[in-house]
Amino acid sequence: MKSIAVSAKSIALFAVTFGITISFVLLNHQNPSPVKPDPMARSFVLWLHGLGDSGPANEPIKTFFSSPVFRNTKWSFPSAPSNPVTCNYGAVMPSWFDIHEIPVTAVSSASLDSPKNEGGLLKAVQNVHAMIDKEIAAGTNPSNVFLCGFSQGGALTLASVLLYPKTLGGGAVFSGWVPLNSSILERVTPDAKKTPILWSHGMADRTVLFEAGQAGPPFLEKAGVSCEFKAYPGLGHSISNEELRDLESWIKTRLQSSS
Template identity: 80%
Template structure:
């Protein structure tokens, strides 16, 4: 369940040249600004899908060109290698175990491995907050398996965060988790995007998310994309950029 980025031709060219662009950007010395920057430091944590890697998803950040993201720290961690049941026990990058593909609304859930992965995500968030980032400027985003982990991590985090964005994800736990969601976590907004032509994580699995979150007391914006399969589109990322921008807190 690797992320497939659908983009217009010009965007594809930009992604092809990402290595050169990053080299140029990283070669420039950081110059201190003489003006006070009204935008506070923010943090976007991106969690990839099954079998993928963090570095392979790094080009995503180049699409967020708005000035509001000039003080954003991006993190693209890679999942550890684990045996995966749905792939006959093959070892591959995986945040937690998945029992069957396609994932449906009623697929079995391996909550113990999900909770172990959540602890690792929480450690990443804690480290960034300890470095000085306001929790309200922390955003966790994920595609497919990473989207499912994003949801679990947001719901079980003890503080209110800026938001969580789920792309082609699913609910990786049972309703019993509602009792573990703190009042602070319930104030974290959720953006859920899902392709209606998804044959890997069925659209019905995505549709099950908002009603669950509503029962748990959270706010969720659900966006369906007709014709989109198990991938993430340029349109989805454009909306994510706007969604995060409206929630960023200034330093004033």
């Protein structure tokens, strides 16, 4: 796989692009009353940010979910540990696992060639599973657990849902990619295959190409996993208000049907 050379300027731009994932959302949102998590939550939403970002920076996302069905929802916005990232010449930044090249294409997204690469991703998956297990142990029904992620967090969301042994409420991938090769499909349990996936991707994305997103549904079809794919014309590598409104409706439907 050929590496993509990037200048120091483009490295900084890449970090900023992945880091400030919700600036458009925040600038265009009309500050509704925030939904306060209930310690005895009936549902749980775990949000995984993109490369170079942080959990707290994404917390305003939950203010979009103002429907009464979310009044007993607990939200979690963890931050990735700081790690060297190959595509940024080894620069250390918040990263769930290593990324070797940008832009992410349909070809590069499906490559997981070395044990080192796989080990980093699977370690991140184990950490996500621990967060889910903790919430389920606290009393939340797995069918009311939703895992969502943007970009690198979206790729981790997909891997985490496929490798989790139980059926969850759903997994939502935003501008993500398939970080696993087809051999992983042998490890997907029958219960995991029942977890639905929502995949949202901007057609003008130049960081994780739209073709990388389009490769997701066929991959999931091989695993027997249901995937709803939504394309957003003109949207680049960011999250739009429309995507969050669609996510709210998608989760609402599943919360109502599983309550």
